[in-house]
Amino acid sequence: MSMQNKTNEQQLAAFEARISRGEKVEPGDWMPDEYRKTLIRMIGQHAHSEIVGQLPEGKWIPHAPGFRRKLTLVAKVQDEAGHGQLLYRAAETLGKSREEMLEELLAGKAKYANVFNYPTPTWADVGVIGWLVDTAAVINQTMLAQTSYGPYARAMKRICYEESFHIKQGYDSIVALAKGTPEQRAMARDAIKRWWYPTLMMSGPPDSLSVHTSQSMKWKIKSKTNEQVRQEFVDLIVPQIRALGFDVPDRECFFDKRTGHWHYTQPDWEELKRVINGDGPMNRERLAVRRKAHEDGRWVREALAAKGNSQAVAA
Amino acid sequence: MMDTQWDTYEVFHQTKKGDPHMYVGSVHAPDPEMALQMARDQFARRLKCVSLWVVNSKNIASTDYQNEDFFAQVTDKSYRDPKAFEAPDKESPNEH
Numbered sequence: 334m335s336m337q338n339k340t341n342e343q344q345l346a347a348f349e350a351r352i353s354r355g356e357k358v359e360p361g362d363w364m365p366d367e368y369r370k371t372l373i374r375m376i377g378q379h380a381h382s383e384i385v386g387q388l389p390e391g392k393w394i395p396h397a398p399g400f401r402r403k404l405t406l407v408a409k410v411q412d413e414a415g416h417g418q419l420l421y422r423a424a425e426t427l428g429k430s431r432e433e434m435l436e437e438l439l440a441g442k443a444k445y446a447n448v449f450n451y452p453t454p455t456w457a458d459v460g461v462i463g464w465l466v467d468t469a470a471v472i473n474q475t476m477l478a479q480t481s482y483g484p485y486a487r488a489m490k491r492i493c494y495e496e497s498f499h500i501k502q503g504y505d506s507i508v509a510l511a512k513g514t515p516e517q518r519a520m521a522r523d524a525i526k527r528w529w530y531p532t533l534m535m536s537g538p539p540d541s542l543s544v545h546t547s548q549s550m551k552w553k554i555k556s557k558t559n560e561q562v563r564q565e566f567v568d569l570i571v572p573q574i575r576a577l578g579f580d581v582p583d584r585e586c587f588f589d590k591r592t593g594h595w596h597y598t599q600p601d602w603e604e605l606k607r608v609i610n611g612d613g614p615m616n617r618e619r620l621a622v623r624r625k626a627h628e629d630g631r632w633v634r635e636a637l638a639a640k641g642n643s644q645a646v647a648a
Numbered sequence: 649m650m651d652t653q654w655d656t657y658e659v660f661h662q663t664k665k666g667d668p669h670m671y672v673g674s675v676h677a678p679d680p681e682m683a684l685q686m687a688r689d690q691f692a693r694r695l696k697c698v699s700l701w702v703v704n705s706k707n708i709a710s711t712d713y714q715n716e717d718f719f720a721q722v723t724d725k726s727y728r729d730p731k732a733f734e735a736p737d738k739e740s741p742n743e744h
Contacts (some may be wrong), residue, residue: 359713361712361713361714362713362714363714411689411693415689415690415693418675418676418690419673419690422656422673422674422675422676425656430653431652431653431676432652432653435652487673488673491673495694631651634651634652635651637678637679637682638651638654638678640678640679640682641654641677641678641679641682642678644679644681
């Protein structure tokens, strides 16, 4: 019997059997609509996060302390643009065009990592994004490098490699502040305080409030729950923060010998809902900057398209 | 105006002369020349690279995963495998 003649139920059973054998799903393969929709949503949001993620740090490029830090920050922001491109390509293999995704982002209809709706008022915020935010991101992305959708898994492997540079440069710049003057130490301490809860929120709402988790785990899109990913982050980062002589900005944070994990206070999930729906400190500015960049780049795209067309005519 | 949806080009990357070009991913570009520049910025901005190939995705022909018959081996093909034959004795005949 050919694949075309199989009923939907048989196709679903064959698909789930492949997933449970650990096989990767590739673009031309049959997949349930819900699998396709989930991945378009996830990869699209991930791509938007890379693009918007350039903005909080990008604004510090002209003010970076010293040439080496400036070059490093340019390289990091360039990586994020590159990751955005890789991810838009991965999402396109599921049938949604990059153009559509870009337009949704500019129209304010698309979601991106909520953490980028918070401000970066000092140089220490840039270091803390590399250290805390990118550590949380890499824990999630290392999991996603094992995802059942082949093109997403391949993009993630490459991205994780580059993200490890992002973490190290962020940590290095916070170590420099930690060893510095009392003012520099205070700057780092305040930035840790500002970013702690927004970073904890990155792994998503608790499992009891997460609408997508169980189906995503069944299809091996994800292999860990939001709570598992968050706990892994807390267990990794709390000893690092303490080792630099800073306090974790949570009085309830202690090592629980009974569970073998660091206990922490849950973030304010109402705040997440409010900010993700557009009412955070930086949502409007982020989109305004992105729209301006898109308009400012229009003449370049038009010139390149004209060049491409004239070559096509000449050929 | 649709001005961000260019063609896609598949990218092949060579780390050093003599190595094969390896497939690394794809980029959007309005023409092959720009595709090479995009490919350099995307896939060669960190790791060593001595040569890139790009090919318009439209020009790639591929097999279909669902058509497993295409690769089916109906007869025993083990005779094609060097391991199917015994290796010559390693000792040199002159030593006997």
